[in-house]
Amino acid sequence: MKVWKAEEVVYRETNDTSIRALRSRQMKNFHLALMVSQGTPMMLMGDEYGHTRNGNNNSYGHDSAINFFLWDELDARKRDHFRFFSNVIKYRHEHKIFRHENFLSEKEITWHEDNWDNYESKFLAFTLHDKSGGDVYLAFNAHDYFLKVLLPSPPTKRRWFRVVDTNLESPDDLVLDGVPGIGKTYSIAPFSSILLEAKF
Incomplete structure (x- = not known):
């Protein structure tokens, strides 16, 4: 060594x-x-x-x-x-959703965190809202164990596509067009993050 x-x-x-x-x-x-x-x-x-x-x-x-x-x-x-x-x-x-010129308003982001006062929490998730309906959901799991999370409902007539899961091997860790078939929950691996996009 x-x-x-x-x-x-x-x-x-x-x-x-x-x-x-x-x-x-x-x-x-x-x-x-x-x-x-x-x-x-x-x-x-x-x-x-x-x-x-x-x-x-x-x-x-x-x-x-x-x-x-x-x-x-x-x-x-x-x-x-x-x-x-x-x-x-x-x-x-x-995706212009990542390039706002001003601070995000409550209409532009939803935080999926109800544990802000827990200093042991190492999980963060939020949805960035797009006016056209192409919302993006992001979650970061810094725990050393899997977390099964309930996903927010995608905008009307859309469904979640997995774009990023850093726990997966290349090239499955990032698929630009997204992978369909995401259910209502997602198991996020330890020390990993995901990005889901709402698409038709």
């Missing part, structure tokens, strides 16, 4: 598939959260392939792989990590 030490931070590379899968899923979760946020998102060079600075939070002075764009890493992750990142960006560009 390779150990990197930088300013009292220890970063360990690992071949443990479960740890690597969790790290990848968490990167997808954070990227999804960033891309569905209002305002201008900011990514760092290399986020699209999972670039690491090995725990160094101030790498400015390093003329090494810590700061280089690693093209071979990008090539190695084109079919999974990079595909997910680029498609989430594409989805954002295609």
